[in-house]
Amino acid sequence: xxxxxxxxxxxxxxxxxxxxxxxxxxxxxxxxxxxxxxxxxxxxxxxxxxxxxxxxxxxxxxxxxxxxxxxxxxxxxxxxxxxxxxxxxxxxxxxxxxxxxxxxxxxxxxxxxxxxxxxxxxxxxxxxxxxxxxxxxxxxxxxxxxxxxxxxxxxxxxxxxxxxxxxxxxxxxxxxxxxxxxxxxxxxxxxxxxxxxxxxxxxxxxxxxxxxxxxxxxxxxxxxxxxxxxxx
Amino acid sequence: xxxxxxxxxxxxxxxxxxxxxxxxxxxxxxxxxxxxxxxxxxxxxxxxxxxxxxxxxxxxxxxxxxxxxxxxxxxxxxxxxxxxxxxxxxxxxxxxxxxxxxxxxxxxxxxxxxxxxxxxxxxxxxxxxxxxxxxxxxxxxxxxxxxxxxxxxxxxxxxxxxxxxxxxxxxxxxxxxxxxxxxxxxxxxxxxxxxxxxxxxxxxxxxxxxxxxxxxxxxxxxxxxxxxxxxxxxxxxxxxxxxxxxxxxxxxxx
Numbered sequence: 107x108x109x110x111x112x113x114x115x116x117x118x119x120x121x122x123x124x125x126x127x128x129x130x131x132x133x134x135x136x137x138x139x140x141x142x143x144x145x146x147x148x149x150x151x152x153x154x155x156x157x158x159x160x161x162x163x164x165x166x167x168x169x170x171x172x173x174x175x176x177x178x179x180x181x182x183x184x185x186x187x188x189x190x191x192x193x194x195x196x197x198x199x200x201x202x203x204x205x206x207x208x209x210x211x212x213x214x215x216x217x218x219x220x221x222x223x224x225x226x227x228x229x230x231x232x233x234x235x236x237x238x239x240x241x242x243x244x245x246x247x248x249x250x251x252x253x254x255x256x257x258x259x260x261x262x263x264x265x266x267x268x269x270x271x272x273x274x275x276x277x278x279x280x281x282x283x284x285x286x287x288x289x290x291x292x293x294x295x296x297x298x299x300x301x302x303x304x305x306x307x308x309x310x311x312x313x314x315x316x317x318x319x320x321x322x323x324x325x326x327x328x329x330x331x332x333x334x335x336x337x338x
Numbered sequence: 339x340x341x342x343x344x345x346x347x348x349x350x351x352x353x354x355x356x357x358x359x360x361x362x363x364x365x366x367x368x369x370x371x372x373x374x375x376x377x378x379x380x381x382x383x384x385x386x387x388x389x390x391x392x393x394x395x396x397x398x399x400x401x402x403x404x405x406x407x408x409x410x411x412x413x414x415x416x417x418x419x420x421x422x423x424x425x426x427x428x429x430x431x432x433x434x435x436x437x438x439x440x441x442x443x444x445x446x447x448x449x450x451x452x453x454x455x456x457x458x459x460x461x462x463x464x465x466x467x468x469x470x471x472x473x474x475x476x477x478x479x480x481x482x483x484x485x486x487x488x489x490x491x492x493x494x495x496x497x498x499x500x501x502x503x504x505x506x507x508x509x510x511x512x513x514x515x516x517x518x519x520x521x522x523x524x525x526x527x528x529x530x531x532x533x534x535x536x537x538x539x540x541x542x543x544x545x546x547x548x549x550x551x552x553x554x555x556x557x558x559x560x561x562x563x564x565x566x567x568x569x570x571x572x573x574x575x576x577x578x579x580x581x582x583x584x585x586x587x588x589x590x591x592x
Contacts, residue, residue, distance in 0.1 A: 126359050126362055127357070127359055127360045127361075127362070128356055128357055128359075128360060129356045130359075130406055130407070130488070131481065131484070131485050131488065131489075132457070132460070132480060132481055132484045132485065133481075135461065135464070135480060137461070137464050137465060137468055137473075137476055137477060137480055138477050138480070138481070141468075141473045141474075141477060150473060151473060153473075154468050154473030154476065155469075157468065157473075158464075158465040158468045158469050158473075158476065159465075161461050161464060161465045161480075162458075162461055162462065162465055162530075162533070163575050163579070164575050164576075165457065165458050165461060166569045166575060167574065167575065168449060168453040168454060169453060170449050170453065171403070171445075172364060172367075176574065176575070176576050204586065205586070207579075208579055208580075208582060208583040208586060209583070211576050211579045211580055211583065214576060215576055225362055225363055225364055226363070226364065228361050228362060228363035228370075229363035229364050229365045229366075231361055231363070231370070232361055232363045232365060232366050232369060232370050232399075233365070235361075235370055235399070236396075236399050239392065239395055239396060239399060240396075242388070242392060244377070244381075244388075244391060244392065244395055247370065247373045247374050247377055247395060247399075248374060248377070250361055250370045250374075251357060251360045251361050251370055251371060251374040252360075253361070254360045254361025254362070254363075254370065254371075255357065255360045255361070258360070284590070288590055291589050291590065292586050292589060292590060294589065295582050295585060295586050295589075297537065297538075297541040297558075298561060298582060299579075299582070300533065300534070300537035301534060301537065301538070301558055301561045301562055301565070302561075302565050302575060302578060302579070303465070303533070304530050304531075304533050304534035304537070304562055305561070305562045305565035305566050305569070306458075306565075306569070306575065307458045307461070307462050307526055307527075307529070307530030307533070308527070308530055308531075308534075308562055308566055309565075309566045309569045309570070310453075310454050310455070310457075310458040310523075310526065311454075311455065311458055311459075311523040311524070311526035311527040311530060312523075312527075312566065313520065313523055315520070315524065316523050316524050316526075316527035317527075319524060319527045319528060319531065320527040320528075320530055320531040320534075321531065321559060322531070323527070323528045323530075323531030323532050323535065324531040324532070324534045324535040324538070324558075324559070324562075325535065325555070326531075326535065327531065327532045327534075327535030327536055327539065328535040328536075328538050328539045328542070328555050328558075331535065331536060331539035331540070332539045332542055332551055335539070
């Protein structure tokens with residue numbers, strides 16, 4: 107298990123780096139992160155299953171200006187790990203699936219708090235950098251940036267270790283405490299979660315032209331899928 | 339026409355733009371990242387003039403914030419302006435004015451395009467493919483759809499900026515990002531609708547007859563409208579999810 111945590115920490119740190127500090131090539135998206143964590147903890151498909159729902163949930167919160175959206179990368183680290191571990195113990199039934207998606211919310215908020223703290227510390231780094239440049243040290247700019255990057259990646263690695271650890275604990279010790287009947291009751295909430303994700307996409311893409319297109323496509327796909335399933 | 343910058347310095351500046359948010363902070367935002375990105379060019383333009391190099395670096399440690407991918411065009415144009423300042427052809431203050439003048443408007447255009455249209459489109463496509471085809475296909479679609487445009491904007495925007503302010507403005511006109519934003523939003527709406535329809539159909543099918551399915555579809559549409567209304571009233575997705583979590587705890591309590 108130790109090597110799995112080491113790998114999760116390393117991959118998580120890299121994905122977190124992509125989130126703000128470097129590149130932004132979308133390696134930090136929940137679909138990617140949850141699938142990676144699923145693969146590290148033994149079940150890629152289980153990780154992808156939660157990642158596909160988490161991917162859309164927080165899209166409505168844009169990283170504009172100084173606002174920091176919830177940490178969906180952290181939520182994906184937790185949920186992807188927990189889904190993979192649960193699938194090999196109690197199984198990833200509807201109730202466990204719902205519980206993991208909902209339990210990922212505090213991790214998204216915790217990650218946001220950590221992100222805010224890193225940016226505050228970066229303010230101090232930027233201040234020191236400006237002071238060093240005033241003294242004639244041009245290399246301070248490179249050192250300042252390296253310090254900022256290091257802070258981002260270390261925070262990401264620590265969060266990944268903590269959140270994947272929490273995922274294992276929840277799947278091994280918390281979920282099995284609820285019997286199949288309780289989990290079945292909990293799964294009643296499941297249909298709402300993908301709709302919340304779809305609402306996030308709708309909220310982002312909403313214009314006069316696209317509103318009708320969204321609901322027409324939803325109706326068409328709904329009708330075609332239901333008809334096809336009944337026909338078959 | 340490109341700036342008189344050596345190919346290695348130009349490559350270095352282009353690569354360093356990917357770290358423009360490396361020291362993001364609340365006071366100067368992307369200031370350290372911008373100064374870091376332009377540093378190889380400044381070293382070349384002010385070689386043997388350390389005092390002027392210092393002044394140039396200080397200019398770029400002023401407050402700066404824009405959408406990171408759109409920063410490429412400002413970076414390219416700033417390199418070109420610095421070259422003119424170093425040659426004594428332009429006033430150093432024009433660089434600050436140019437950056438401040440462009441960062442807000444490009445930030446708004448970039449936020450609407452990248453975060454409001456391109457990312458939802460790529461995310462919805464990735465999520466659907468991950469569920470319907472294979473997780474790897476979903477990840478590939480997400481990364482390819484986003485980065486094909488993202489990397490093109492970074493590359494072409496930087497090259498256009500290196501042609502000077504006029505080149506940057508001409509490229510921004512040609513790029514027609516507002517039209518592309520509308521197109522990507524339309525694609526995101528189609529994919530988001532397909533995603534919602536697939537999930538709603540899955541649960542409707544489990545529900546039973548046609549009447550039941552129609553009711554579930556109407557409930558699905560109503561919920562999407564309700565959530566969208568809540569988002570507009572600044573209710574966070576986390577708050578909605580926490581509400582459902584508490585609802586689940588109450589269900590278990592019974």
